[in-house]
Amino acid sequence: MNVKERERLLRQMIRIRRFEERCVELYSDSKIRGFMHLYIGEEAVAAGVLPALGPGDAVVSTYREHGHALALGIPMEAVLAEMYGRTNGCSRGRGGSMHLFDAGRRFYGGNAIVGGGLPLAVGLALADAMQGKALVTACLFGDGAVAEGEFHECLNLAALWRLPVLFCCENNFYAMGTALRRAQAQTDLALRASSYGMPAWPVDGMDPVAVTEATERAVESIRGGAGPCFLELRTYRFRAHSMYDAERYRAKSEVEEWRQRDPIPRLTESMRNDGELDDAALAAIESEVEEELAAAIAAAEAGAPEPVEGLTRFVYAERRP
Amino acid sequence: MTTTYRQALREALREALAKDERVFLMGEDVGAYGGCFGVSLGLLEEFGPERVLDTPMSESAFVGAGIGAALGGMRPIVEIMTVNFSLLALDQIMNNAATLRHMSGGQLGVPLVIRMTTGAGRQLAAQHSHSLEGWYAHIPGLRVVAPATLADARGMLWTALLDPDPVLLFEHGALYNVSGELEPDAGPVDIDTAAIRRPGRDATLVAYGGTVRTALEAAGRLAADGIDAEVIDLRTLRPLDVETVLASVRRTHRLVVVDEGWRTGSLSAEISARAAEFALYDLDAPVERVCTEEVPIPYAKQLEDAALPRADDVVAAVRRAVS
Numbered sequence: 231m232n233v234k235e236r237e238r239l240l241r242q243m244i245r246i247r248r249f250e251e252r253c254v255e256l257y258s259d260s261k262i263r264g265f266m267h268l269y270i271g272e273e274a275v276a277a278g279v280l281p282a283l284g285p286g287d288a289v290v291s292t293y294r295e296h297g298h299a300l301a302l303g304i305p306m307e308a309v310l311a312e313m314y315g316r317t318n319g320c321s322r323g324r325g326g327s328m329h330l331f332d333a334g335r336r337f338y339g340g341n342a343i344v345g346g347g348l349p350l351a352v353g354l355a356l357a358d359a360m361q362g363k364a365l366v367t368a369c370l371f372g373d374g375a376v377a378e379g380e381f382h383e384c385l386n387l388a389a390l391w392r393l394p395v396l397f398c399c400e401n402n403f404y405a406m407g408t409a410l411r412r413a414q415a416q417t418d419l420a421l422r423a424s425s426y427g428m429p430a431w432p433v434d435g436m437d438p439v440a441v442t443e444a445t446e447r448a449v450e451s452i453r454g455g456a457g458p459c460f461l462e463l464r465t466y467r468f469r470a471h472s473m474y475d476a477e478r479y480r481a482k483s484e485v486e487e488w489r490q491r492d493p494i495p496r497l498t499e500s501m502r503n504d505g506e507l508d509d510a511a512l513a514a515i516e517s518e519v520e521e522e523l524a525a526a527i528a529a530a531e532a533g534a535p536e537p538v539e540g541l542t543r544f545v546y547a548e549r550r551p
Numbered sequence: 552m553t554t555t556y557r558q559a560l561r562e563a564l565r566e567a568l569a570k571d572e573r574v575f576l577m578g579e580d581v582g583a584y585g586g587c588f589g590v591s592l593g594l595l596e597e598f599g600p601e602r603v604l605d606t607p608m609s610e611s612a613f614v615g616a617g618i619g620a621a622l623g624g625m626r627p628i629v630e631i632m633t634v635n636f637s638l639l640a641l642d643q644i645m646n647n648a649a650t651l652r653h654m655s656g657g658q659l660g661v662p663l664v665i666r667m668t669t670g671a672g673r674q675l676a677a678q679h680s681h682s683l684e685g686w687y688a689h690i691p692g693l694r695v696v697a698p699a700t701l702a703d704a705r706g707m708l709w710t711a712l713l714d715p716d717p718v719l720l721f722e723h724g725a726l727y728n729v730s731g732e733l734e735p736d737a738g739p740v741d742i743d744t745a746a747i748r749r750p751g752r753d754a755t756l757v758a759y760g761g762t763v764r765t766a767l768e769a770a771g772r773l774a775a776d777g778i779d780a781e782v783i784d785l786r787t788l789r790p791l792d793v794e795t796v797l798a799s800v801r802r803t804h805r806l807v808v809v810d811e812g813w814r815t816g817s818l819s820a821e822i823s824a825r826a827a828e829f830a831l832y833d834l835d836a837p838v839e840r841v842c843t844e845e846v847p848i849p850y851a852k853q854l855e856d857a858a859l860p861r862a863d864d865v866v867a868a869v870r871r872a873v874s
């Protein structure tokens with residue numbers, strides 16, 4: 231991978247990380263409310279997967295989707311304004327952190343029902359296939375979804391009908407406080423997926439270069455008409471499941487071990503060693519991200535709250551034939 | 552033209568598949584088998600496997616796929632064998648179909664039709680006979696319709712497909728074999744209003760789906776005794792056309808609701824509450840309700856019959872109201 235591409239990955243990961251670090255502060259200030267699930271530690275997945283999709287490809291995501299939304303190109307201010315519940319939010323204040331949407335970019339949400347997005351992805355892929363469009367639908371979900379019936383129904387259906395779905399399992403080894411090994415008899419998730427008759431393989435989800443390459447390979451196969459693919463992206467969340475929890479379900483030493491693999495310092499170091507990045511370049515990335523963040527916060531602060539008079543809007547279409 | 556409820560539904564499907572290439576039918580055994588109640592018989596042969604898709608027994612996956620395909624620009628018709636099985640797809644219906652427009656701030660819509668069989672009367676016992684459409688009628692974001700007549704069986708589907716929001720269409724299982732006359736040029740009908748199936752002066756009978764026949768039978772018997780009952784077919788269960796009901800109550804001053812759902816927390820409760828809220832002073836008698844007994848539907852014929860709203864019960868209720 232060339233310097234430019236590696237720099238792009240680094241920049242994207244830093245952007246997502248700094249955004250969420252600021253979200254923590256805004257949450258403490260009560261600017262953001264509700265459930266907020268941080269992606270900190272997992273940025274290599276979003277930075278690798280989303281940009282490897284092509285124009286017009288669709289994305290279905292989960293409640294832990296700030297990184298996905300940002301990496302897909304939804305403006306930071308639209309994401310933040312949504313978390314503020316403002317009119318300029320990407321779901322007009324109806325969704326919040328867990329339900330970011332962007333129809334124009336084919337980002338079909340932030341789904342907060344574990345496993346609930348998989349059937350939508352299968353259907354979107356079915357619609358594209360029926361209309362003869364060579365598009366891919368990427369569906370991101372956690373290891374927890376593997377325990378749901380919808381996961382199995384959907385992998386089978388997508389494989390049976392050879393639909394263009396890229397299943398991206400973000401395996402961070404925990405579903406809230408339940409370790410994967412306490413929920414699944416067979417913890418090799420790629421193996422599970424391959425039993426449905428689709429190519430499936432594990433990927434180092436702490437390495438954005440590996441994620442990019444895996445996604446490109448999978449997307450190429452899917453676009454070529456070979457049917458769905460499954461990537462098990464092995465990653466780790468550094469923080470609590472939601473904003474706060476006591477983290478009694480895992481050892482501090484385990485978290486510390488994974489932090490050693492933090493994708494941001496890892497790529498930074500590797501680029502430095504290869505002479506691809508110096509202090510000035512890194513500082514430039516940081517200050518550009520800081521500028522974008524400041525502008526996003528200003529836009530969210532300036533956004534009008536959605537008017538209460540419009541409370542019952544968007545339940546049914548405003549125009550019917 | 553003599554036809555049946557089943558044939559009328561099939562004609563509607565055929566019309567939709569022929570008129571709009573975005574329309575496709577998907578569900579368990581809708582193709583090779585012809586539909587578990589024979590509604591889609593012959594459509595696979597006529598339209599091919601790209602338009603009539605047999606799915607695995609994965610209600611959540613294929614209902615959700617219908618939602619996704621609707622988001623993706625298609626106009627899917629999803630068949631679920633019976634309302635009892637729709638519970639395996641409830642997550643997709645409630646958490647996705649009904650919410651996506653709102654959660655996305657109006658960016659997305661789900662133009663999808665989900666058809667399913669409802670109701671008892673065929674000795675199918677407690678996992679194939681329930682009337683759960685009232686549950687679905689509870690949910691903002693959905694439209695719920697229940698064709699009770701041949702014309703509605705023929706005409707509701709197309710209008711539902713044109714609607715930008717998800718429509719659940721409940722076919723009463725005991726009606727499939729009902730035959731009658733249908734205009735040869737019968738076509739799309741509205742899905743917004745209730746219909747007066749029999750005008751009358753003395754009492755308002757409100758029914759929908761399978762109970763419309765029960766109410767009409769009761770009204771016929773009452774007429775022999777000089778009691779003139781009006782029968783209203785709700786047709787659409789969400790949003791309710793309350794005005795038609797209230798206007799009738801203001802004329803007849805008596806209300807009897809016939810509902811194959813259980814009484815507690817039912818559509819009949821909703822209609823009664825609306826009457827209490829908006830027409831209390833027009834009522835000359837307490838609202839009467841004839842509903843299914845609060846038991847899972849039993850198998851044995853005499854037990855099933857006793858559990859369901861019967862014309863006798865409706866006649867008795869109207870007599871109490873007018874006495």
Ligand SMILES: Cc1ncc(C[n+]2csc(CCOP(=O)(O)OP(=O)(O)O)c2C)c(N)n1
Pocket residue numbers: 294342343344345371372373374375400402404405406471
């Ligand atoms: C159907 C369902 N059951 C339970 C929950 C509550 N819940 C929210 S997140 C979560 C854990 C999900 O873990 P995973 O899929 O691995 O995703 P992660 O949070 O690790 O990203 C649970 C149990 C839910 N949202 N949906």
Ligand SMILES: [Mg+2]
Pocket residue numbers: 372373374400401402403404405406
């Ligand atoms: Mg997890």
